[in-house]
Structure formats: structure tokens, C-alpha cells
Amino acid sequence: MTEDRKLPFHPVLSAWFASSFGEPTDVQRKAWTSIAEGKHTLIAAPTGSGKTLAALLPCLDRIAKRDAVGKREPVLRTLYVTPLKALNNDIHHHVTDFARQLDAWAAERGERWPGIRSEVRTGDTTPAKRAAMLRRPPDMLVTTPESLYLLLTSVKGRDMLSTVEQVIVDEIHDLAADKRGAHLSLSLERLAVLCGRPVQRIGVSATQKPLSRVAQFLGGWEEAPVSGTGAMRPRPVEIVESGMTKRLRVQVNVPEPTAPGAGREAVWKPLLDRIMEAMADSRSVLLFVNSRRLSERLTLRLNDHVGYEMARSHHGSLARERRLEAERLLKNGELRCIVATSSLELGIDIGHIDLVIQIDTPLAADRGIQRIGRAGHAVGEESRGLMIVRAKALLPEAAVLSRLVSLREIEDIAIPYGPMDVLSQQTVAIVSMDDWRLDDLLRLVRRSDCYREYDERRFRDVLKVLSGFYPFFKPLLDWDARTDVLSARAVGRAAAVRGAGTIPQSGGYPVHHMESRAHLGELDEEFIQESRVGDVFQLGAGSWMIREIKNDRVYVAEAANRFSEVPFLAQRSGRALL
Known part of the structure; x- marks a missing residue:
């Protein structure tokens, strides 16, 4: 137990970690110190170095210590953002498993332990589950950038997010390199404004370069302490790099x-x-x-x-x-x-x-x-x-x-600057929730690393399009040019949550089993246009015969034909032989 106490966590959490994992890795000790000090932290460590627990345990510890005394209130403390729904489910499974182990460990030893609840919120989450989450928020919510955006663009979602204290961005390299990263960076700035205080940011990845550039993306920008100048500076981010070499x-x-x-x-x-x-x-x-x-x-x-x-x-x-x-x-x-x-x-x-x-x-x-x-x-x-x-x-x-x-030599990440489509989408969403003065909104936008020092004239041009200044575009918000106040339109509120994010919409047709109606997957639109009832195709190591083609889905049944058509477009090269 003496060794357990050396870990900087709740006694139950410390003892459980020591019994389950033994000694922490070097990146875990460094990250725990930085996160405990309240610093924005970027964790760079190879796969298998314990980087997930390096980011996660201080957040669980903060939840446990805050709720250890008095009546427990259902309040969201930690957001865990990942690029993939599948990764969300995996993280949620791990946190739930950790919580069960901690509950059992504390009960066996008669230790006081408040327990930790985790939920996952993605496009696959049922409406009933989403509503239950809003009524009784979990301690930790695992989500995607797009679902975070949708929560920020709803009244009840904002109520739940207003208590967030820490945000973990997993696999940050995968987001930073494209427009999804720009979209997320604006959502993080919206979250900070909503909470009315700094929200600690923790980034995690095994492949990111240069670290200083990714750290700047994670932290964003803030107003310099020199008053009246309008100057901006990058928020300080502690970089924690593992000394372990993954062979x-x-x-x-x-x-x-x-x-x-x-x-x-x-x-x-x-x-x-x-x-x-x-x-x-x-x-x-x-x-x-x-x-x-x-x-x-x-x-x-x-x-x-x-x-x-x-x-x-x-x-x-x-x-x-x-x-x-x-x-x-x-x-x-x-x-x-x-x-x-x-x-x-x-x-x-x-x-x-x-x-x-x-x-x-x-x-x-x-x-x-x-x-x-x-x-x-x-x-x-x-x-x-x-x-x-x-x-x-x-x-x-x-x-x-x-x-x-x-x-382990990788190319530098190229972080996109100033994508106008992302800015337009986020601007409509922000204004759909509250009235904003133009200069205040521009300051929020410029805090995102992807929009640092964004040109005011270009921002005004974006607002002209969104407010219907040009006849070719239906207005999505109102802009009072006399007071520079931006306000919502009903059509803008609807547009803000329709087609959210930057992932292209696929033209896939859902595939369902003819008898059980179970969802099996999706087929390319072009493949469906060229197919007929009775055709056999390959999906998920099984052969399926098309039994019915409807406007919005395809019904299939099992087929015995092993070597059937593969319903995905072939590569246009010599390698398409396979």
C-alpha cells in the first residue's frame, strides 16, 4: 500500500492501478503531473505505452475526488472526443470496465468510492438514450466532433455541456490534418465560451509531427494580457513525449x-x-x-x-x-x-x-x-x-x-487554415443559439488555431453571403449592419443541424435481411443502379442474393454462391486484377 500511495490519485484508484498494471510508464508519470497542474497537455507516445490511461486517469480521479463528499449530483465533467464511432464504443467499454473493477475493488476492501458513469453519444445512439443522457448526464461522455457540434447547437445539449472541465482529444493527428480538425477547433472555442471558464484540453496520439505545431492546434489562441492592443498569443500547452521506444x-x-x-x-x-x-x-x-x-x-x-x-x-x-x-x-x-x-x-x-x-x-x-x-x-x-x-x-x-x-519517421502534419465552408456552418450554428455582435464573434473565431488572425474583411464577406446580401443565396441569419448584431432565422436553425460536419455524405443503400430485417451494411449507389433482383454479391464474408430493391433500401437473403460480385468500385489500375 505504501507504493500505491505514491500515485497522485484517489486511494481506490491508486491501489487499483498498482494491482492491475504495476508501475506506471514514464509518459504516464509525466502526463499525470502536467494534467494535475491544470495545464493543457499534448501526449505523444507510441502504441502500447499506456497513453490512453495517461490521459484518462487524472480525469477519472478529478471526478472521483469532486464527488466523494456529500450527495452525488449527475453532472458531466469530462468529454472524450475521438474520430471514429467504433473507437468511441471501445473507449466507453474500457471506462465502463474500469468502473466495474473499481466498484468491486472498493466494495471488497470497504473503501469509500463514488463510482463513475460513462456514456457514448454518436450518430448510432438511439433517441431514447440521448434523451436519458440529457435528463441524467454521465460523469464522462465519449463522442465524436460532429456529435459535440450538435450538442452545442441544442438548448438541452448546452445545459449538459456547461459543466465540462476537461476535454480529451484522442488520435488528434487524424483530426488536425483536415477540415474535421478546423470544425472541432471552433467547437472547442464555443465550449469554452459556454462554460465561462477555461476547459483543460488533453491531446493524445502516437503519430504526430511537429509536436509544437500540433500543440498549437490543440491549445488555440488567447488575447495577450496587454490591454487594448487586440494582440493574440498561442495558449501554452505542455508537451509530454514518451521516452519509450516502440520497436x-x-x-x-x-x-x-x-x-x-x-x-x-x-x-x-x-x-x-x-x-x-x-x-x-x-x-x-x-x-x-x-x-x-x-x-x-x-x-x-x-x-x-x-x-x-x-x-x-x-x-x-x-x-x-x-x-x-x-x-x-x-x-x-x-x-x-x-x-x-x-x-x-x-x-x-x-x-x-x-x-x-x-x-x-x-x-x-x-x-x-x-x-x-x-x-x-x-x-x-x-x-x-x-x-x-x-x-x-x-x-x-x-x-x-x-x-x-x-x-518512426513521418511527414509533417499540414493543418488547414481558414476553410470557409466550416466557418459558415459554425457561424450559422453559433448565431442560431444566441445573438452576437460581429466583433465578439470574430474574436471567438480567431481563438481557433485554424482561424488565427482571420481577416475581418473576409469574415464580413462570409456574413454577406449568409445574411442574403447576394440574391443567389437564401439568408440563414440576420445581420443588422447599423449595430453589427447577428441574429437567428428559423431556416438557419434547421440548416445548422442538417448535414453537420465535414464528412461527405455517402450515396450508400442500406442492406437488410429479407426475413429478420436486420441491418447488414451498405452498398454503393452505382452498384444498385446496375443490379437486378436475383443478383448475388459479397458482403462481410457472406454471399447474398438481392430479393427486393426499394427507393431507400435493399432486401437480401443468404446465397450459396461463394464467388459472387464484390459491390465496391474497382481500382483503375493493374492491381484491380484482385
Whole structure:
């Protein structure tokens, strides 16, 4: 117990961590100190270094200590933002599991422990669950940038968010590099205004460079203390970098043709033989590909090659329940391999992975580090990866990327500056909730790193469009040019929550089982236009026959045809043979 007390947490939390994990890693000790001091903190650490607990435990500790005395009030304290709904569910599962363990540990020892409630809020959350959350907020809410935006743009959602004290942004590199990051940065500034006080920001990632630039993105900007000048300065952010080196061992291989002639079998057999050879001494394998089409086709070929279901596909067109089932089967040892796109690239927990195989190159070093880092996920373990390229022309690219991955050398993140579409969407949303003076709103916008020192004339041009100054655009807000006050319109309130975010809307058709009506996934719109009732296609390692095509969905039934059509657009290159 003496050793337990050295951890800077609630006694129950300290003792539980010591009994479950032993000694903290170097990045955990550094991060805990920085977060406890109230500093905005950026945690840079390789996969398997304990970075999630480095960010999470101080927040759980703060919740526990604040609620340890007196009657417990249902108040939201911590937001956990991730780029993926699947990652949200994984984090929520972990926090819930931690909470159960802590409850049991405290009960066995007769310790006082307030308990911690976590909920997840994404586009998949049912209306009933969302309403229950608003009535009785959890201690921690795990969500996406888009769901955070929607909560900020509703009255009840703002009431729940007004008590937030800390925000964790997981996999921050994935958000910072595109418009989703700009959108999130404005939402964080809106959150700070809503709470009426600084909200501590904690960023986490294994692949981010340069750290100083990502830290500036996380922290945003604030008014300099010199009054009356209007000068801005970046908010200070403590950078916590792990001293632990994650060993990544990457090999590159080109399957040699084993059969004379040309055609698909001459391409497939060497590839399948090489994959099976690499998997010989591995119990669980992640196999990454760069397209949904190849994920389905390779899964089918692997299972046919061995004569039983050893692999399942995993990609964004599969229903969430199907993806979770594949993850569960692999984690429980009932499945040997998952063939995934980027849907499993980030830190979703699927248990211990012995080997990661990448078909062709991962296209970028940071993606390769994320993917191969999934193997040997525990602290101190080496990550083994194999890059199998299907054409010798890809060898130079594979050789360069494998070296960059092994050395953990990644390109600098290019953070977009001033995307006007994001600014327009957020401006309409902000004004739909409250009246704003133009200069006050511009100050809020400029606190976002993506809009620092944003030009006032350009901002006024944006407002001209949004307020109907030009006849080609229907006004979404009112702008009183005499007082510079911006106010809401009913049409603007509706527009603010319709098509929120920057993720392009897919033209996917939902696929449902004809008998059970269960949701199986989605099909490309173009594929549906070219299909007829009776056609058979491949989805999620199964063959399905189209039984009925409606305006908004497709009904299917199981089919015996193993080698069926793959309903995803083929790549326009020689690699489309597969």
C-alpha cells in the first residue's frame, strides 16, 4: 500500500492501478503531473505505452475526488472526443470496465468510492438514450466532433455541456490534418465560451509531427494580457513525449509466380500462399488492405483456400453489429484473421495481435506506423509487420515506407487554415443559439488555431453571403449592419443541424435481411443502379442474393454462391486484377 500511495490519485484508484498494471510508464508519470497542474497537455507516445490511461486517469480521479463528499449530483465533467464511432464504443467499454473493477475493488476492501458513469453519444445512439443522457448526464461522455457540434447547437445539449472541465482529444493527428480538425477547433472555442471558464484540453496520439505545431492546434489562441492592443498569443500547452521506444520490425515481400500463364489464379495463388506462410506461427493476425473491394475479395479467397471461415472482412460499409462481431471473434480466439481497411487503423482494442500484414503499401508512413503498431500492443512488446506488394513496380515505394515506419519517421502534419465552408456552418450554428455582435464573434473565431488572425474583411464577406446580401443565396441569419448584431432565422436553425460536419455524405443503400430485417451494411449507389433482383454479391464474408430493391433500401437473403460480385468500385489500375 505504501507504493500505491505514491500515485497522485484517489486511494481506490491508486491501489487499483498498482494491482492491475504495476508501475506506471514514464509518459504516464509525466502526463499525470502536467494534467494535475491544470495545464493543457499534448501526449505523444507510441502504441502500447499506456497513453490512453495517461490521459484518462487524472480525469477519472478529478471526478472521483469532486464527488466523494456529500450527495452525488449527475453532472458531466469530462468529454472524450475521438474520430471514429467504433473507437468511441471501445473507449466507453474500457471506462465502463474500469468502473466495474473499481466498484468491486472498493466494495471488497470497504473503501469509500463514488463510482463513475460513462456514456457514448454518436450518430448510432438511439433517441431514447440521448434523451436519458440529457435528463441524467454521465460523469464522462465519449463522442465524436460532429456529435459535440450538435450538442452545442441544442438548448438541452448546452445545459449538459456547461459543466465540462476537461476535454480529451484522442488520435488528434487524424483530426488536425483536415477540415474535421478546423470544425472541432471552433467547437472547442464555443465550449469554452459556454462554460465561462477555461476547459483543460488533453491531446493524445502516437503519430504526430511537429509536436509544437500540433500543440498549437490543440491549445488555440488567447488575447495577450496587454490591454487594448487586440494582440493574440498561442495558449501554452505542455508537451509530454514518451521516452519509450516502440520497436517496429517490418519486412517487404513480393510473391513469386508459382503457376505458368496469366490470369487471376496465377496472381491469387502466390499471394495466398505467402499470406498463409507468414501466418503459420501466429494465432491472431490483422491484414490491412487499401480498398473495401479488396477486403471482401481477399476474405473470400482466404476462406476458400483453407476450406473454413478463418477470416472476416471489416470496413465502413459493414453494419456496426457485423464489425463488432468480427472484433469479438478475433479477440476470443474464434477467428484467426480480420481483413480490414482503415476502419481498424486507430486504437480500437481487439485483443493481442501477433502479426500485421499490409497488402501493397500503406500509402503514408504515419498510416504504416498506426497499422503495424497494432501488433504487440502491450507495453514494451515489439510490433511485427509484413508488407506484401503484388507488383514489382511497387517495391521502391514499399522499401522507402518500410524504412520510414521502422524509424518512426513521418511527414509533417499540414493543418488547414481558414476553410470557409466550416466557418459558415459554425457561424450559422453559433448565431442560431444566441445573438452576437460581429466583433465578439470574430474574436471567438480567431481563438481557433485554424482561424488565427482571420481577416475581418473576409469574415464580413462570409456574413454577406449568409445574411442574403447576394440574391443567389437564401439568408440563414440576420445581420443588422447599423449595430453589427447577428441574429437567428428559423431556416438557419434547421440548416445548422442538417448535414453537420465535414464528412461527405455517402450515396450508400442500406442492406437488410429479407426475413429478420436486420441491418447488414451498405452498398454503393452505382452498384444498385446496375443490379437486378436475383443478383448475388459479397458482403462481410457472406454471399447474398438481392430479393427486393426499394427507393431507400435493399432486401437480401443468404446465397450459396461463394464467388459472387464484390459491390465496391474497382481500382483503375493493374492491381484491380484482385
